[in-house]
Amino acid sequence: MKLTINEIARLANVSKSTVSKVLNNYPGINKNTREKVLKIVKETQYEPNIIARALSSKKTGNIGLLIPHSPEHTISGAYWTTFISRITIELSAHDYNLLLLLPHEEGKLEDIFRLVLKRGIVDGLIIGSECLDRHWLSELKNNNIPFVMLGKNPDFTHYSVDIDNEDAACKATEHLIEQGYRRIALIAGPINFYYNSERAKGYRKAITTHSLEYSRELYLPYDNYQRLREEVESIITGAAPADALLVTAGGDFMLEVLDSIKKTGRKPPQTGFVSFDDYRYLDHINPPVSAVSQPMVEMSKASVDILVKLLKKQEPEEKEVFFKAKLNIRKSSLKNRN
Amino acid sequence: MKLTINEIARLANVSKSTVSKVLNNYPGINKNTREKVLKIVKETQYEPNIIARALSSKKTGNIGLLIPHSPEHTISGAYWTTFISRITIELSAHDYNLLLLLPHEEGKLEDIFRLVLKRGIVDGLIIGSECLDRHWLSELKNNNIPFVMLGKNPDFTHYSVDIDNEDAACKATEHLIEQGYRRIALIAGPINFYYNSERAKGYRKAITTHSLEYSRELYLPYDNYQRLREEVESIITGAAPADALLVTAGGDFMLEVLDSIKKTGRKPPQTGFVSFDDYRYLDHINPPVSAVSQPMVEMSKASVDILVKLLKKQEPEEKEVFFKAKLNIRKSSLKNRN
DNA sequence: TTGTAAGCGTTATCAG
DNA sequence: CTGATAACGCTTACAA
Numbered sequence: 001m002k003l004t005i006n007e008i009a010r011l012a013n014v015s016k017s018t019v020s021k022v023l024n025n026y027p028g029i030n031k032n033t034r035e036k037v038l039k040i041v042k043e044t045q046y047e048p049n050i051i052a053r054a055l056s057s058k059k060t061g062n063i064g065l066l067i068p069h070s071p072e073h074t075i076s077g078a079y080w081t082t083f084i085s086r087i088t089i090e091l092s093a094h095d096y097n098l099l100l101l102l103p104h105e106e107g108k109l110e111d112i113f114r115l116v117l118k119r120g121i122v123d124g125l126i127i128g129s130e131c132l133d134r135h136w137l138s139e140l141k142n143n144n145i146p147f148v149m150l151g152k153n154p155d156f157t158h159y160s161v162d163i164d165n166e167d168a169a170c171k172a173t174e175h176l177i178e179q180g181y182r183r184i185a186l187i188a189g190p191i192n193f194y195y196n197s198e199r200a201k202g203y204r205k206a207i208t209t210h211s212l213e214y215s216r217e218l219y220l221p222y223d224n225y226q227r228l229r230e231e232v233e234s235i236i237t238g239a240a241p242a243d244a245l246l247v248t249a250g251g252d253f254m255l256e257v258l259d260s261i262k263k264t265g266r267k268p269p270q271t272g273f274v275s276f277d278d279y280r281y282l283d284h285i286n287p288p289v290s291a292v293s294q295p296m297v298e299m300s301k302a303s304v305d306i307l308v309k310l311l312k313k314q315e316p317e318e319k320e321v322f323f324k325a326k327l328n329i330r331k332s333s334l335k336n337r338n
Numbered sequence: 339m340k341l342t343i344n345e346i347a348r349l350a351n352v353s354k355s356t357v358s359k360v361l362n363n364y365p366g367i368n369k370n371t372r373e374k375v376l377k378i379v380k381e382t383q384y385e386p387n388i389i390a391r392a393l394s395s396k397k398t399g400n401i402g403l404l405i406p407h408s409p410e411h412t413i414s415g416a417y418w419t420t421f422i423s424r425i426t427i428e429l430s431a432h433d434y435n436l437l438l439l440l441p442h443e444e445g446k447l448e449d450i451f452r453l454v455l456k457r458g459i460v461d462g463l464i465i466g467s468e469c470l471d472r473h474w475l476s477e478l479k480n481n482n483i484p485f486v487m488l489g490k491n492p493d494f495t496h497y498s499v500d501i502d503n504e505d506a507a508c509k510a511t512e513h514l515i516e517q518g519y520r521r522i523a524l525i526a527g528p529i530n531f532y533y534n535s536e537r538a539k540g541y542r543k544a545i546t547t548h549s550l551e552y553s554r555e556l557y558l559p560y561d562n563y564q565r566l567r568e569e570v571e572s573i574i575t576g577a578a579p580a581d582a583l584l585v586t587a588g589g590d591f592m593l594e595v596l597d598s599i600k601k602t603g604r605k606p607p608q609t610g611f612v613s614f615d616d617y618r619y620l621d622h623i624n625p626p627v628s629a630v631s632q633p634m635v636e637m638s639k640a641s642v643d644i645l646v647k648l649l650k651k652q653e654p655e656e657k658e659v660f661f662k663a664k665l666n667i668r669k670s671s672l673k674n675r676n
Numbered sequence: 677t678t679g680t681a682a683g684c685g686t687t688a689t690c691a692g
Numbered sequence: 693c694t695g696a697t698a699a700c701g702c703t704t705a706c707a708a
Contacts, residue, residue: 004701015679020703030677047456051392052701055684060389062437081419088440092449097459099400100436102426111430118385121435255622284593286624342685353695358687368693390685393700 003046012040023048062099063091063307064122068131070106079251079277080128083150086300087126094308096123109133117143124307129153129162130193146310148303152320154194159310161303161321165195168292168325169202172246172274175290175327177210179335181244181272185218185235187228187257189249196222199248199276218242222249225256232260236271243271244333250277250291258289268332278328288330295323341384350378361386400437401429401645402460406469408444417589417615418466421488424638425464432646434461447471455481462645467491467500468531484648486641490658492532497648499641499659503533506630506663507540510584510612513628513665515548517673519582519610523556523573525566525595527587534560537586537614556580560587563594570598574609581609582671588615588629596627606670616666626668633661 005023009016014033021029022037040046054060065087067080088098099122101112113136115121125140129151137156140147149160176184186203189196200219207214217240220231235242247257254275261271268287275282278293302323306316343361347354352371359367360375378384392398403425405418426436437460439450451474453459463478467489475494478485487498514522524541527534538557545552555578558569573580585595592613599609606625613620616631640661644654 002701005703006701016702017680017704018678021678024703028677033677045456047452049701050453050457050459051389051398052684053703054389055393055686056701056703058684058703081422084419084422084438085440088438089442092440092442097453098438100422100426100438102423102430104427104430114385115388115435118383119388121388252618255618258622280590280593281619281623284596284624285619285622340685343687344685354685355687355689355696356694359694362687366693371693387685390700391687393702394685394687396687396700 003044005046005048008037008040008044008046011044012037060120060123061096062122063096064099064101064112064116064125066101066109066112066125066127066131068103068107068109068128068133070103082296083300086297087304090301090304094304096308101125107133109136113139116140116145124148124311126150126303126307129160129195132192146307148307148310150299150303151195157319159306159316159319161299161306161323162195163294163299163323163325165198165325166202166205168276168327169199169246169248170206171202171327172290172292173203173206174210175329176244176246176272176274176333177206177212179244179269179272179333181335182212183218183240183242184212184244184246184272185220185242187232187245187247188219188221189247189253191221196248199246203246203248222253228256229260229263232257233264236261236266237264245271245273247273247275250275250279254289254291258285269335272335273332274327282328282330285332287332290330290333291328293326293328295325299323341382343384343386346375346378346382346384349382350375396458398458398461399434400460401434402437402439402450402454402463404439404447404450404463404465404469406441406445406447406466406471408441420634421638424635425642428639428642432642434646439463445471447474451477454478454483462486462649464488464641464645467498467533470530484645486645486648488637488641489533495657497644497654497657499637499644499661500533501632501637501661501663503536503663504540504543506614506665507537507584507586508544509540509665510628510630511541511544512548513667514582514584514610514612514671515544515550517582517607517610517671519673520550521556521578521580522550522582522584522610523558523580525570525583525585526557526559527585527591529559534586537584541584541586560591566594567598567601570595571602574599574604575602583609583611585611585613588613588617592627592629596623607673610673611670612665620666620668623670625670628668628671629666631664631666633663637661 005016005019009019012019014037018033019037022034050061065084091098103109103112116125117139124145125147127147127149129149134156149158152160152162173184184207186200188200191197204214220235222228245257247254261268274290276292278291282289282291302321309316343354343357347357350357352375356371357375360372388399403422429436441447441450447469454463455477462483463485465485465487467487472494487496490498490500511522522545524538526538529535542552558573560566583595585592599606612628614630616629620627620629640659647654
């Protein structure tokens with residue numbers, strides 16, 4: 001005989017609704033009854049079936065983490081990995097499980113959204129800000145599927161957790177300026193991602209504040225890896241070469257840029273170098289790479305907290321939570337080795 | 339009115355069981371009926387609710403990926419990340435979704451197994467070989483929950499996908515020998531993990547085959563990071579110092595060892611250095627680190643293929659699938675710079 | 677405070 | 693080939 005709520009009810013001589021109420025901590029249950037039921041539950045090690053509960057309560061207990069990249073571009077970097085694990089842990093503290101939602105191909109999100117919107121696979125979503133699909137995002141709203149974005153999406157009102165990208169880029173640029181670099185180039189990741197444009201804004205702010213030249217030549221938006229390499233090379237070997245680079249994305253993107261620099265024979269900090277996304281291995285890169293560090297643990301917690309509130313139909317305090325990022329300074333940007 | 343199978347049945351003037359049969363490609367449905375139903379389905383964009391289907395069919399459509407480490411120790415490394423994303427993609431090709439199962443604390447797997455065994459949260463599991471919990475693993479068997487292990491577990495018969503760890507370590511050691519290193523030390527990761535003992539075996543094999551000294555002093559099993567650092571330092575600065583190190587684990591573990599080496603003032607390839615787990619950033623480490631590279635994409639696919647067969651009640655061809663690992667040689671182990 | 681009964685949206689069985 | 697009808701195991705009104 002399989003262990004179901006009926007069996008528990010039979011053993012405890014109560015109805016299954018009583019068992020259900022006990023298990024879900026409903027009020028208005030006699031103390032003795034409650035204990036009697038709990039005793040049986042303990043003895044039998046009964047645990048309610050998660051699917052049946054989901055069907056009945058219309059809550060799956062699953063949260064989807066939607067990383068809108070193709071896996072080659074994202075997970076291979078170390079940025080998402082911290083989030084994946086931290087979010088999983090944070091969610092489980094609220095009895096939610098993490099379902100990983102990745103598109104087969106870059107940006108192909110239809111299948112995922114059908115799963116969410118039509119088939120009810122999750123109760124809510126945490127979505128990477130690289131998801132630019134306004135259509136689907138508004139469908140989520142229309143269908144009352146709670147979601148939080150990791151990273152703000154500009155033209156859309158939504159709950160989000162992010163760092164102050166402008167500030168971070170500004171600080172990073174100022175650090176390079178302090179070190180004596182004067183022609184600082186910006187190597188921007190895909191510019192349709194909001195954080196890249198915010199970072200570009202911060203860079204520009206620092207440049208103009210310090211009365212340095214802000215020129216089109218020093219601004220390199222990402223197109224593809226092939227062109228990236230060529231342009232990085234030309235930007236630091238040209239007639240009026242850049243003497244430092246700020247790279248607005250980490251992981252493989254940063255490594256590509258680093259490769260290109262090395263190819264020219266120059267090497268940070270000869271050419272100053274600061275990147276985003278801090279990892280332990282940057283300590284061991286040749287030379288160690290300065291990078292903007294995001295408080296991923298706090299951000300994970302913040303996003304889960306917001307989502308959980310939404311799921312409870314509570315109103316989170318803030319619509320947008322921002323953290324300050326820190327700059328982790330290493331040799332790649334230290335012109336003046338003090 | 340919510341869109342359910344009943345609604346489709348009503349619109350198509352058939353019973354819901356007919357709709358169900360059409361949707362699940364059952365044989366014995368009149369062609370016209372089938373088309374009529376499919377037409378309505380298409381028009382309404384109906385998709386069956388995943389939870390209701392799960393309850394009725396007793397199949398959740400979810401596969402759990404159990405990484406038995408605390409997140410700090412694992413996901414932060416880059417080893418699992420490739421697996422996580424590849425497995426997700428492979429699974430979705432079979433209409434399964436990936437549920438990430440991580441313990442709050444190192445090795446605390448009870449909660450996870452209760453979720454799996456008692457509450458039916460997944461149909462099957464892919465489990466990291468670091469899971470040594472025989473009790474729970476045999477419970478899985480008793481409960482007919484299909485699972486595949488990523489990495490073989492020695493004292494337990496199960497389906498597994500792994501590399502030939504002994505061979506890989508042997509090759510890596512022989513590479514060091516060819517380079518002229520003679521006192522090669524083994525820095526083993528946690529020895530209760532089978533792959534570490536297999537790698538130690540391969541190391542030993544190479545050492546003895548080439549008539550080098552195999553001594554207790556050159557064998558450093560992992561205890562904790564503090565001791566690891568101390569012992570690495572003493573092993574390469576002692577009276578009869580090691581001239582090369584083979585490290586049986588990658589990620590942070592490898593970086594710890596590298597830190598310790600550098601502390602002594604020595605630096606690979608002065609002290610030869612080969613690690614496990616190949617990542618792109620190893621190209622940029624100072625010096626670039628030679629590492630054993632696992633075919634993670636193929637391994638992910640293999641493990642999913644096995645699991646899917648098991649879920650279909652088919653017998654996979656092999657109980658244990660092994661891949662050969664490759665050695666990615668970089669400067670850290672090139673004594674003779676040709 | 678407890679129990680009855682009606683769902684939840686599917687799939688599965690079996691009769692027609 | 694099609695359709696009632698009964699599961700699946702739980703939650704939740706509502707009645708007692």
